[in-house]
Amino acid sequence: MRIGVILDSRAPANEIADLGRLAEDVGLAAVWTSSLLDARDPFSNFAPLALSSHSIRLGPIAVNPFDIHPVRIATSLLTLNELAQGRAHVVVGGGGEALDAVGLKPVRRVRAVRECLEILKGASAERPLTYEGELYRVKRYHPYWATATAPTIYAAANGPQMLRMAGRIADGVMVSDLPASLLPDAVRTALETVPAERQTTFTFNNFIAWHVYDDVDWARKEARQWLALRGLFRRHVITTFLSDPDYDVIESKRDSFLNALIRRTHEIDGVPERIINALVDNMTLCAHVKDIDRVIDHLKDFAAAGLTDIALRLYRDAAKSIRLIGERVVPELAS
Numbered sequence: 060m061r062i063g064v065i066l067d068s069r070a071p072a073n074e075i076a077d078l079g080r081l082a083e084d085v086g087l088a089a090v091w092t093s094s095l096l097d098a099r100d101p102f103s104n105f106a107p108l109a110l111s112s113h114s115i116r117l118g119p120i121a122v123n124p125f126d127i128h129p130v131r132i133a134t135s136l137l138t139l140n141e142l143a144q145g146r147a148h149v150v151v152g153g154g155g156e157a158l159d160a161v162g163l164k165p166v167r168r169v170r171a172v173r174e175c176l177e178i179l180k181g182a183s184a185e186r187p188l189t190y191e192g193e194l195y196r197v198k199r200y201h202p203y204w205a206t207a208t209a210p211t212i213y214a215a216a217n218g219p220q221m222l223r224m225a226g227r228i229a230d231g232v233m234v235s236d237l238p239a240s241l242l243p244d245a246v247r248t249a250l251e252t253v254p255a256e257r258q259t260t261f262t263f264n265n266f267i268a269w270h271v272y273d274d275v276d277w278a279r280k281e282a283r284q285w286l287a288l289r290g291l292f293r294r295h296v297i298t299t300f301l302s303d304p305d306y307d308v309i310e311s312k313r314d315s316f317l318n319a320l321i322r323r324t325h326e327i328d329g330v331p332e333r334i335i336n337a338l339v340d341n342m343t344l345c346a347h348v349k350d351i352d353r354v355i356d357h358l359k360d361f362a363a364a365g366l367t368d369i370a371l372r373l374y375r376d377a378a379k380s381i382r383l384i385g386e387r388v389v390p391e392l393a394s
Contacts, residue, residue, distance in 0.1 A: 078378060086389040089368070115146065121152030147210040148210055172215075216232040236342055243365055286335070315328045
């Protein structure tokens with residue numbers, strides 16, 4: 060299983076470059092940043108790393124075709140890919156917090172992501188692209204300069220419709236915060252539609268938070284304050300380790316999780332500690348450094364469930380985490 064890391068998308072380009080080169084040096088396969096409303100541009104912020112690295116793949120999670128037209132996504136992606144000499148990758152999704160902030164409602168998500176993927180896959184130096192979709196149209200789009208090896212294009216997919224669509228069109232899927240117990244079904248669902256010639260190259264990735272430090276009290280506090288972003292509000296996910304009544308409590312306290320995130324606090328009002336601890340233990344990788352063998356075993360469960368890649372979202376002291384992952388995790392899991 061290839062190991063990648065997700066860096067803070069608000070970090071400046073020189074910091075992204077330093078961390079990306081470190082990740083490359085210790086054997087990681089990929090770096091990502093999230094495409095967020097108040098972050099730096101996720102394509103151009105990778106330019107210094109693209110120019111100063113040699114093997115690591117790089118690109119954003121998850122751009123969407125509602126606030127950026129697919130052709131503009133294609134141009135940004137192909138430009139980054141040129142700088143990186145064919146090492147760019149991207150995740151295309153159907154949502155994101157930026158849409159709420161600017162008052163955009165994602166309509167026909169699966170269709171929109173599908174058409175965006177088809178435009179990205181169709182854009183090349185070989186011939187002009189004319190595309191007539193139900194939502195998007197392109198006439199004679201011809202990036203003749205884009206001669207590098209094609210970038211890798213993922214779909215952000217958790218539900219069955221998006222997974223099946225991604226299998227037909229994308230190079231891979233990235234799910235988010237899925238427990239290992241749910242991954243085999245997601246993998247099988249996507250593979251139902253992957254053409255035979257791409258069955259061996261199609262990739263499965265999972266976005267998951269990394270909170271592994273030499274201060275376990277801090278690790279758990281940090282994990283708690285970011286729980287609102289861990290895909291909590293999916294009953295079929297949470298009830299793999301908690302009861303339906305427990306999920307009802309989580310749903311009723313949505314604002315408490317969001318307030319903890321906004322205020323950067325580990326205090327989550329009105330939610331029993333038993334539930335919070337279960338969420339941290341099952342929806343994140345949270346441990347003391349001395350317990351990293353347990354984390355590695357958890358990652359091996361992901362690999363056994365069908366993942367080919369994993370993307371670890373780093374927080375505090377990313378450089379130290381990258382060194383730890385390179386020293387302990389890569390030798391055990393990288394392929």
